[in-house]
Amino acid sequence: MKVKTFRNGFVSTFILFLTVDSISSKNVLIIIADDAGFETSVYNNTVCKTPNLNKLAERSSIFTNAFTSVSSCSPSRSVILSGLPQHQNGMYGLHQDVHHFMSFDGVESLPKIIHKAGIRTGIIGKKHVGPETVYPFDFEETEENNSILQVGRNITNIKLLVRKFLSQDKSSPFLLYIGFHDPHRCGHTHPQYGQFCEKFGDGSPGMGFMPDWTPLTYNPDDVIVPYFVQDTPAARRDIAAQYTTISRLDQGIGLVLRELEIAGYLDDTLIIYTSDNGIPFPNGRTNLYDSGITEPFLLSSPLHRSTWGMEIQKLVSHVDIVPTVLDWFKIQYPQYELLHNPVILTGRSLLPLLCNKDRESEEVIFTSHNLHEVTMYYPMRSIRTKHFKLLHNLNYLMPFQIDQDFFISNTFQDLLNRTREGISTHWYKNLKQYYYRSQWEFFDLSTDPQERINQIKNDKYTEIIKYLKEQLHQWQNITSDAWICQPQGILENKGYYKNSPHCFSAGYGV
Ligand SMILES: *[C@@H]1O[C@H](CO)[C@@H](O)[C@H](O)[C@H]1NC(C)=O
Ligand SMILES: *[C@@H]1O[C@H](CO)[C@@H](O)[C@H](O)[C@H]1NC(C)=O
Ligand SMILES: *[C@@H]1O[C@H](CO)[C@@H](O)[C@H](O)[C@H]1NC(C)=O
Ligand SMILES: *[C@@H]1O[C@H](CO)[C@@H](O)[C@H](O)[C@H]1NC(C)=O
Ligand SMILES: *[C@@H]1O[C@H](CO)[C@@H](O)[C@H](O)[C@H]1NC(C)=O
Numbered sequence: 001m002k003v004k005t006f007r008n009g010f011v012s013t014f015i016l017f018l019t020v021d022s023i024s025s026k027n028v029l030i031i032i033a034d035d036a037g038f039e040t041s042v043y044n045n046t047v048c049k050t051p052n053l054n055k056l057a058e059r060s061s062i063f064t065n066a067f068t069s070v071s072s073c074s075p076s077r078s079v080i081l082s083g084l085p086q087h088q089n090g091m092y093g094l095h096q097d098v099h100h101f102m103s104f105d106g107v108e109s110l111p112k113i114i115h116k117a118g119i120r121t122g123i124i125g126k127k128h129v130g131p132e133t134v135y136p137f138d139f140e141e142t143e144e145n146n147s148i149l150q151v152g153r154n155i156t157n158i159k160l161l162v163r164k165f166l167s168q169d170k171s172s173p174f175l176l177y178i179g180f181h182d183p184h185r186c187g188h189t190h191p192q193y194g195q196f197c198e199k200f201g202d203g204s205p206g207m208g209f210m211p212d213w214t215p216l217t218y219n220p221d222d223v224i225v226p227y228f229v230q231d232t233p234a235a236r237r238d239i240a241a242q243y244t245t246i247s248r249l250d251q252g253i254g255l256v257l258r259e260l261e262i263a264g265y266l267d268d269t270l271i272i273y274t275s276d277n278g279i280p281f282p283n284g285r286t287n288l289y290d291s292g293i294t295e296p297f298l299l300s301s302p303l304h305r306s307t308w309g310m311e312i313q314k315l316v317s318h319v320d321i322v323p324t325v326l327d328w329f330k331i332q333y334p335q336y337e338l339l340h341n342p343v344i345l346t347g348r349s350l351l352p353l354l355c356n357k358d359r360e361s362e363e364v365i366f367t368s369h370n371l372h373e374v375t376m377y378y379p380m381r382s383i384r385t386k387h388f389k390l391l392h393n394l395n396y397l398m399p400f401q402i403d404q405d406f407f408i409s410n411t412f413q414d415l416l417n418r419t420r421e422g423i424s425t426h427w428y429k430n431l432k433q434y435y436y437r438s439q440w441e442f443f444d445l446s447t448d449p450q451e452r453i454n455q456i457k458n459d460k461y462t463e464i465i466k467y468l469k470e471q472l473h474q475w476q477n478i479t480s481d482a483w484i485c486q487p488q489g490i491l492e493n494k495g496y497y498k499n500s501p502h503c504f505s506a507g508y509g510v
Contacts, residue, residue, distance in 0.1 A: 027269040028175045028325050029260065031253060032080065034073070034126060034152070034184040035285060036275040037226070038296055039246050047224050048243045049216055052254030056273060059300050061307045061354055065315045066297030067365050067384070068277050071285050072372040074101060076276040076318065077179070078129045082109045083322030083345045085368040088338065088479045093371030095128050100374070102130045108334050108343075110322050111137050111175065117331045120172040122165045125152045126179030137177070139165050149190070152181025153200055155252035156212045162256050166263040175325065180252060183245035185280050188405040195237075195410060198244035212255055216247035227450055228283040228291040230427035234414035235281070242279070270328050271300040272321060280406050282415060282427065282434070286372045288382045288391055289451050293367055299324075304354035312353055315363040315386060319347030327351050341480045366475050370483075376401035379483055383472040388461075389451065390468040391441040394486045399435035428452065439487070442468075 040050040042057040043064075069079040070086045078084075078091035082103065086092055090104035103109075111121040115138065122139035126148065129135050141151050141161050150157050158178070165176060186197035193200040193207065201210035220236035223243060229235050253273070260266050278284035278292035285292060297316065301307075326333055327349035336343055346366070363386055370379045378401055379394040406412050418425045428450065442456040442465055455461050476484040485491040485503035493501035 026328060027173050027265055028328060029256070029269050029271045030080070030175070030177045030321070030325075031256065031271070031273045032077065032126075032177070032179045033249055033273070033275040033296075034179070034181050035277060035280050036183055036246065036249065036296065037279040037284070038294075039183075039224075039243060040250075040296065042298070043296060045224055047218065047222055048246055050246065050250040052250045052257070053273070053298075056253065056257065056271065056300060057298055057309065059302075059305075059308045060271070060273070060298035061301075061304070062309070062311045063297035063299065063316055064311050064313050065386075066274065066295045067293045067315070067317050067367065068275075068295050069318045069367055070369045071277040071287055071292040071367075072369060073276050074099075074128045075369070077127075078103050080274075080276070080318050080321050081111065081129060081135060081177075082107050083319055083333075083347055084338075084343065085319065085346075085366070085479050085481075086370060087368050087476075087481045087483060088343075091129060093374055093376070095130050098374060099371075101371075103134045104338055105131065105134065106336065106338050107134050108336060109135050110325060111135060111177075113326070113334060114175055114329060114331060117329065118172065119329060120169055120174040122174065122176045124158060124161045124165065124176070124178050126181050128179070139168070142179070143181075148181055149197070149200060152179065153197060153248065154210055155248055155255055156210050158252055159212060159255040159259060162259045163263075166259060166265065173329070178256060180249050182249035182252065183242050185405050185409060187410075188408050194241055196241040196245040198241045198248075201248075210248075213248050213251055215244055218243045226279070226281070226291065227428060228289075229281045229411065230415055230418075230425050232414055232418070232426050235411045238281075238409060238411045267302045269302065270325070271298070272324075273298040273300075274318070274321075280409070281411055283429065285406070286369070286376070286378075286401075286403060288367045288369055288380050290384075290389070290445075290449070291451075299350055299354070301351070301354055304351075307354045307356075314353055315365050315384070316350060316353075317347060317365045319345070320350050321347070323347045323349040324351060339480045339482075344478065346475065346479060364471065366472070368479075368481070372403050373401075376403060379486065381472060381476065381481070381483070383468050383475070384445075385468075387444065387446045388464060388468065389441075389443045389445055390465060390472060391443075392472065393437045393439055393441065394483060396437050396439040396487075400437060440465075 039048040040053045068076050070076050074095040075086035075091050078089050082089045089107050091101050093099050093101040121137045123137040124141050127142035187195045199207045201208045202215045203209045218240040220240045223239040225231045274297045275295050283291045365384050367382045382391040419431050440456045441454045443451040489503035490506050
């Protein structure tokens with residue numbers, strides 16, 4: 001008898017817990033910076049001042065080994081919102097203008113799944129993914145019907161939009177996704193505002209004004225030049241401008257968190273802060289080298305205060321964001337097929353890491369890149385463990401392509417000028433190496449964290465390379481990678497081969 005009463009009591013408390021705690025009072029805020037890196041003292045850069053990110057870090061777990069799945073804007077955002085690598089969700093390159101990439105119509109994205117579960121969804125700022133039917137939000141103020149500068153860089157405007165979203169419906173749990181456009185470069189689209197739009201709204205003549213922004217400026221001599229950028233005056237000036245733009249991002253984040261607090265949600269909202277891809281400097285964005293894929297990543301859970309301010313060294317990936325948010329809301333990922341194959345998420349929830357629980361899987365992350373701009377076809381796949389990186393450049397016979405935005409930058413022009421003039425570039429690579437890559441690259445990160453020495457032919461690593469190639473192939477297989485047999489093979493998976501897909505050699509070497 002006693003046991004039964006206890007069990008009934010337990011059951012009803014459990015149901016109460018589910019409805020009150022898990023559903024009606026837990027929200028999610030995702031903040032995505034645009035091309036941001038580690039320019040913050042949260043990650044030991046003591047020059048670039050980010051008091052608001054520091055404050056967020058004090059109530060977050062700080063991931064020191066977080067990676068994007070692809071180092072390009074739209075593809076990366078499609079992974080963040082779908083949990084599927086770009087080759088599986090179909091967003092192969094940039095979404096805007098002539099590039100026109102879209103995810104497959106059948107993709108079940110995060111906003112779609114959680115809307116069905118009664119959670120209100122909102123997006124403010126840079127969206128940059130499509131189609132609308134795959135990525136619908138209940139509240140949308142994005143570049144699709146606003147100026148990107150106003151919804152992505154004007155932090156006063158962003159603050160007001162957040163206020164509007166939070167005041168519209170006080171009863172439903174929500175997911176709010178904020179895509180800052182800072183600190184993206186701007187010399188390609190709005191050169192009048194400076195290389196990083198660092199002058200936009202700074203109050204100087206013709207630049208407009210933003211009541212909530214106090215610009216911080218930096219002396220180029222003082223900035224920290226990452227190892228993969230040439231240490232020259234031109235690059236330093238770019239970095240100083242980037243830091244100023246980061247002061248706007250940082251103060252914008254402060255305003256958003258303040259709105260959350262005023263609306264009473266700070267203590268029941270899971271907050272994720274990360275960036276879409278590597279910084280727009282040589283060897284950064286559009287590359288799958290670590291300099292292009294490592295990301296800042298803060299996870300702030302009001303339910304895991306004991307981990308606040310702590311560093312987590314585990315390897316995590318943007319593919320983990322969808323499982324984490326679903327875990328937080330206690331929602332199942334749906335069962336469905338894409339490209340005639342069942343879809344499974346390869347990412348894992350990060351919440352167990354906040355309870356000091358190990359995730360069952362071994363620490364491996366995968367990356368997959370096809371294009372950035374439509375002209376920049378350079379498919380790459382990689383697998384990275386704590387100590388090793390195996391990188392497959394499928395289109396290695398072509399030069400690696402440079403994007404419009406980066407090409408016109410002072411940093412790149414400086415590199416090009418110096419190379420042409422035959423004077424020292426002060427860079428750790430040369431452009432010829434950078435453009436022409438081997439089909440396979442293998443790095444021993446424990447002795448070579450900057451990935452300078454390709455060890456693919458070193459006998460010492462034969463076993464591990466073989467193992468990583470198998471793992472990579474297996475992952476390409478379960479994520480329905482159409483490039484799985486590339487570049488030497490042809491995949492046959494229809495007709496006779498429907499039930500036993502096979503890579504055939506095309507004999508290109510004949
Ligand atoms: C900052 O530097 C310290 C000392 O080298 C190191 O222990 C810590 O892990 C670094 N923190 C981050 C977030 O990189
Ligand atoms: C932008 O589109 C959304 C969704 O259709 C709509 O709710 C919003 O009012 C529009 N905003 C502007 C500024 O037109
Ligand atoms: C930023 O937005 C605010 C509020 O909408 C507006 O008053 C201000 O002029 C805008 N600033 C710029 C530089 O566009
Ligand atoms: C590169 O060289 C061109 C042509 O001499 C010059 O106009 C330009 O200012 C140089 N750019 C940089 C960043 O050095
Ligand atoms: C993918 O895996 C399935 C099941 O193990 C196998 O039948 C198929 O041949 C694999 N495809 C390729 C291209 O290796």
